[in-house]
Amino acid sequence: MTFNLKSFLKTTLAASLTFPILTAGTSVFAEEQPSQIEAEAALLVDFETGQILYDQNADSQRGIASMTKMLVEYILFEEIEAGNLTWDTEVSISDYAHQVSQNYTLSNVPLRSDYTYTVQELYEALAIYSANGATIALAEEIEGSEQAFVDRMRQLVESWGIEEFELYNTTGLNNSSLFGNHYPGSDETAENIMSAKSMAIVAQKILEDYPEVLETSSIPTKVFREGTPDAISMLNWNWMLEGLSHERLDVDGLKTGTTEFAGATFTGTASSDGRRLISVVMGAGDGFADRGLRFDETSKLLDYGFNSFEQLTLIEADDSVDGIEPISVKNGVEDEVTIVSTESLSFYLPKGTDTADIQYTFEPNEEFFNDQGQLEAPIDAGTVVGQLVVEDNDMLQFIDGDTEQVVPVATSQSVERAGFFTILINWVSDFFGGLRNRF
Structure with a gap:
């Protein structure tokens, strides 16, 4: 069976990311819209x-x-x-x-x-x-x-x-x-x-x-x-x-x-x-x-x-993202690092919209993760390790045809690489752990 890193990362890092944004089934073109415009x-x-x-x-x-x-x-x-x-x-x-x-x-x-x-x-x-x-x-x-x-x-x-x-x-x-x-x-x-x-x-x-x-x-x-x-x-x-x-x-x-x-x-x-x-x-x-x-x-x-509309900021810039746990770091002086949004994300929604069901997800950048879904030290602060994706839905349509809106997310702090003995211990642990899994 072929190992799919991107699928693995999405499963392990994003499984809990079910962030409420918009009410499911609600449409911008609903009861608050003007009556039919008299035009073709x-x-x-x-x-x-x-x-x-x-x-x-x-x-x-x-x-x-x-x-x-x-x-x-x-x-x-x-x-x-x-x-x-x-x-x-x-x-x-x-x-x-x-x-x-x-x-x-x-x-x-x-x-x-x-x-x-x-x-x-x-x-x-x-x-x-x-x-x-x-x-x-x-x-x-x-x-x-x-x-x-x-x-x-x-x-x-x-x-x-x-x-x-x-x-x-x-x-x-x-x-x-x-x-x-x-x-x-x-x-x-x-x-x-x-x-x-x-x-x-x-x-x-x-x-x-x-x-x-x-x-x-x-x-x-x-x-x-x-x-x-x-x-x-x-x-x-x-x-x-x-x-x-x-x-x-x-x-x-x-x-x-x-x-x-x-x-x-x-x-x-x-x-x-x-x-x-x-x-x-x-x-x-x-x-x-x-x-x-x-x-x-x-x-x-x-x-x-x-x-009839109000601007709703769904994600603030430079904020930690609710629902994303700190990400594990391998061979670092710290075991994990938090990630923050690099930009804000706002939409215009009908006034009184109940922000309930529609979700955004975390898409990791495979370049920075190993096969276990970990970041490899050293990691610089501000490294963009993925993005939050708001999927296409009836309420969020754009004239350029974009089907999703994204916000890059980055590491909040640097993590230096650990010393030789720590890395050796990690290697030994991974090696014998791999043997146990094989048999």
């Missing part, structure tokens, strides 16, 4: 941890419309950060960008083909007014063509672990609105598609890496090219901003989108008492007959996230 898909996520607080068809693939432009913003910030562009860089307008910008059935600021605009001007038009011609102009400035920019968008989302998506243009418009400028291989009716969960990942990435996006996404109104004959008033399509029809003072972003195919969509974000949430609603009506529905449903999600 909806998602609520804690920004810092990526923990999912509400999920309604969040893996379904749907049209994302102008929420696509968050990807354009991310790449633009990358270019600024790399020094390839500045906010004052002058951008020429191609015939394609000009033609799209003159279509007033779409969201646009009118662009002249005989004029240049700063990156700052075009970015503000994109972020505040979702201007489609301005978006194309920025994409062409960065990559030379919209097609090349779409290739970069695709690479970007793949680098974030997003596997299912369809991206054909930078604006989120249906191809039928692009005057024949279609991504190779796409047809007249193609449109960008992702899931609510994927859009939350996009939002989380841009907020993590370029939080300055909120400085512009939170502007309710601004005049494009103020003081010139081309001046046009831009009203942010995010009507939850201060002074607009669905004002909510904790909301400061992020991006709306509307097409016939996608319906009304909105990736929102709000911050309250030092905590930030990300919400996504997709297909919340058509955006024309019921223009405020996506904001009403977003508000329900945010109320739920801010009011």
Whole structure:
């Protein structure tokens, strides 16, 4: 019979580790959740941890419309950060960008083909007014063509672990609105598609890496090219901003989108008492007959996230772990050593959750243990000898797809190696003990 060290260690060291954390059978999506969100898909996520607080068809693939432009913003910030562009860089307008910008059935600021605009001007038009011609102009400035920019968008989302998506243009418009400028291989009716969960990942990435996006996404109104004959008033399509029809003072972003195919969509974000949430609603009506529905449903999600959860610290950093006995040390001046957590572990749980049944376990690092499940001296303080694992369950879901959460555990003190005679005695004891077991 083959000896399995890992199985042995788990059995001997973790058999008693049945730590209560969450009530078995309880779900985040239970009676305290808001009533069904009036949208085809909806998602609520804690920004810092990526923990999912509400999920309604969040893996379904749907049209994302102008929420696509968050990807354009991310790449633009990358270019600024790399020094390839500045906010004052002058951008020429191609015939394609000009033609799209003159279509007033779409969201646009009118662009002249005989004029240049700063990156700052075009970015503000994109972020505040979702201007489609301005978006194309920025994409062409960065990559030379919209097609090349779409290739970069695709690479970007793949680098974030997003596997299912369809991206054909930078604006989120249906191809039928692009005057024949279609991504190779796409047809007249193609449109960008992702899931609510994927859009939350996009939002989380841009907020993590370029939080300055909120400085512009939170502007309710601004005049494009103020003081010139081309001046046009831009009203942010995010009507939850201060002074607009669905004002909510904790909301400061992020991006709306509307097409016939996608319906009304909105990736929102709000911050309250030092905590930030990300919400996504997709297909919340058509955006024309019921223009405020996506904001009403977003508000329900945010109320739920801010009011119905509390953060529970399950494991404190630098604490001895309840239930783990000191670990035996072989050939050391001490016979055993205690282990402590190296990090804290917290989750957001519905208020009043009874922490009763769901368990975490100790997974040892085989590298440090002998066949008897002992640590071999010398051992330094702070040596990570394993981890505590909170297994996947219905209450703890994350947008990155993690199925378990872990906390490394380490030795609390050093144990020096014993002297020669102590080691010799241990060897003799092990030798004769082995003989007894053999016969």
